[in-house]
Amino acid sequence: MKVVVVGSGVAGLLAAVKASRQHQVTLITKDVLGESNTHYAQGGIAAVTATDDSIAEHVADTIYAGAGLCWEPAVQALCEQGPHSLNELIRFGVDFDRAEAAAAAEHGTEYALGLEAAHSHARILHVGGDATGAGISNALVTTLRRSNVTVLEHTLVTDLILENHKVAGVSVFSSDGLQDIPAEVVILASGGAGQLYRHTTNPAVTTGDGVAIALRAGAVLADLEFYQFHPTALAVPGSFLISEAVRGEGAVLINNRGERFMQRVHPMAELAPRDVVARAIQQEMLAQGGEPVMLDATGLGAEFLKQRFPGISAACRTYGLNLGKQPIPVTPAAHYWMGGVATDVYGRSSIPGLFAVGEVACNGSHGANRLASNSLLESLVFADRATDVLDQPWPNEFEFARFHDQPPMRELEIDLGYDSNSPVVDRVELQTIMWDNVGLAREDLDLRQARNNFKAWRPQKRSLRLFTDFEDANLLDLAKAVTSAALARTESRGAHYRLDFPETNPNYARPITVRKA
Numbered sequence: 001m002k003v004v005v006v007g008s009g010v011a012g013l014l015a016a017v018k019a020s021r022q023h024q025v026t027l028i029t030k031d032v033l034g035e036s037n038t039h040y041a042q043g044g045i046a047a048v049t050a051t052d053d054s055i056a057e058h059v060a061d062t063i064y065a066g067a068g069l070c071w072e073p074a075v076q077a078l079c080e081q082g083p084h085s086l087n088e089l090i091r092f093g094v095d096f097d098r099a100e101a102a103a104a105a106e107h108g109t110e111y112a113l114g115l116e117a118a119h120s121h122a123r124i125l126h127v128g129g130d131a132t133g134a135g136i137s138n139a140l141v142t143t144l145r146r147s148n149v150t151v152l153e154h155t156l157v158t159d160l161i162l163e164n165h166k167v168a169g170v171s172v173f174s175s176d177g178l179q180d181i182p183a184e185v186v187i188l189a190s191g192g193a194g195q196l197y198r199h200t201t202n203p204a205v206t207t208g209d210g211v212a213i214a215l216r217a218g219a220v221l222a223d224l225e226f227y228q229f230h231p232t233a234l235a236v237p238g239s240f241l242i243s244e245a246v247r248g249e250g251a252v253l254i255n256n257r258g259e260r261f262m263q264r265v266h267p268m269a270e271l272a273p274r275d276v277v278a279r280a281i282q283q284e285m286l287a288q289g290g291e292p293v294m295l296d297a298t299g300l301g302a303e304f305l306k307q308r309f310p311g312i313s314a315a316c317r318t319y320g321l322n323l324g325k326q327p328i329p330v331t332p333a334a335h336y337w338m339g340g341v342a343t344d345v346y347g348r349s350s351i352p353g354l355f356a357v358g359e360v361a362c363n364g365s366h367g368a369n370r371l372a373s374n375s376l377l378e379s380l381v382f383a384d385r386a387t388d389v390l391d392q393p394w395p396n397e398f399e400f401a402r403f404h405d406q407p408p409m410r411e412l413e414i415d416l417g418y419d420s421n422s423p424v425v426d427r428v429e430l431q432t433i434m435w436d437n438v439g440l441a442r443e444d445l446d447l448r449q450a451r452n453n454f455k456a457w458r459p460q461k462r463s464l465r466l467f468t469d470f471e472d473a474n475l476l477d478l479a480k481a482v483t484s485a486a487l488a489r490t491e492s493r494g495a496h497y498r499l500d501f502p503e504t505n506p507n508y509a510r511p512i513t514v515r516k517a
């Protein structure tokens with residue numbers, strides 16, 4: 001069977017390697033192999049390896065962070081299959097950091113385990129201190145290069161090709177121009193859309209291309225209103241991520257009066273769920289005229305910081321900051337999209353032949369707010385599960401079990417049309433509107449204004465498009481979709497906080513789905 005994999009983060013690399021054992025696989029990536037969110041992941045990968053931890057506790061922590069919107073079968077699959085996925089990575093050559101003898105004996109595992117927000121146990125494995133993503137990505141790229149997968153770099157997938165409502169291939173754009181690549185199966189693994197926002201921890205490639213092409217092809221999307229903002233990006237241009245693991249080791253957040261403020265916000269203080277910490281920081285920043293808050297890691301000792309967080313320490317130094325000697329300025333930034341292409345627990349979407357795995361997908365395992373370090377795990381587990389069923393017949397009448405358990409509270413159909421006389425979309429302006437109006441805290445008026453702004457733009461004419469023009473067109477479609485979903489959810493839950501509806505409505509613990517009109 002001909003299989004096209006789109007994207008080369010952990011989900012795409014693993015899916016391509018595994019699928020190539022039985023199928024003819026082409027992996028398409030718009031930059032170089034491995035350039036993705038995965039590559040920059042610091043904190044690590046959550047999975048149960050310690051004897052004093054349990055799958056049931058990992059499931060419970062994931063569901064608590066997910067604020068009532070996780071779909072339990074997906075969470076079970078994620079946490080149960082986690083240890084198997086780790087072992088597979090180890091076989092591919094990933095060298096996770098080891099624990100010192102005393103800690104290894106205490107927890108019954110040879111691996112060094114980090115703690116991050118909302119985890120009841122230290123269970124985060126890491127590589128090279130804070131270079132986990134690069135460690136995993138490099139091992140998988142090496143494995144892929146030895147396989148028989150055909151790799152197309154610097155190639156952008158612009159659209160899905162459907163025949164009789166089934167996947168028949170993809171259209172791509174590269175320096176050779178536009179061409180079609182036929183395939184019976186397409187696995188989207190193209191990551192998130194941090195570039196929707198003015199401030200993001202994500203690299204430049206994260207323009208949500210996979211979600212946008214699925215939307216245009218008619219796929220069902222879900223949970224788009226839930227965008228996770230990481231609480232602690234360095235307050236410098238580029239929003240360099242300061243891993244939650246730094247707080248996990250004991251760093252604290254202070255305001256400009258030198259006071260710790262998280263203790264009065266949540267019993268877990270700096271390790272409360274991410275949405276809680278991010279909003280608390282935003283509040284403190286508002287109260288101090290927009291000035292960033294400070295992350296104080298000095299209590300951990302300069303030597304420990306250099307050895308446990310070599311990448312972060314080095315990045316701070318490039319901005320003239322010494323992590324071991326002074327508090328550093330931090331601010332929230334867009335980090336991870338819980339929403340995406342709606343799938344079942346095998347990554348199957350509503351379009352026969354179209355799979356989605358990793359951040360591009362929404363299978364219900366993260367709910368309204370992803371638990372820290374569950375994303376690399378999700379990519380691995382669901383890429384693996386998808387490749388197990390590639391040649392199984394697509395269910396005749398595809399139905400999402402999730403939507404039986406959690407019938408959607410709204411099924412939106414959104415208009416992607418535009419007036420051909422309108423001005424061409426401006427990416428920086430779009431990102432600014434998303435940050436200001438569809439960011440950490442939203443309300444009706446701002447959301448409507450944002451939607452009107454997006455409707456007043458058009459994408460660049462197809463015949464004139466450059467790579468970035470295709471990306472801008474994708475961002476425009478997604479901005480409309482996210483804003484519509486955020487308007488429709490008239491409550492606050494997880495990462496979606498409505499100033500005009502600050503309470504959680506227990507009747508709304510159900511997804512909102514979006515498809516094109």
Ligand code: SIN
Pocket residue numbers: 041042043044242243244245335336371372373374375
């Ligand atoms: C971090 O290192 O704080 C990011 C980890 C994650 O997003 O899961």
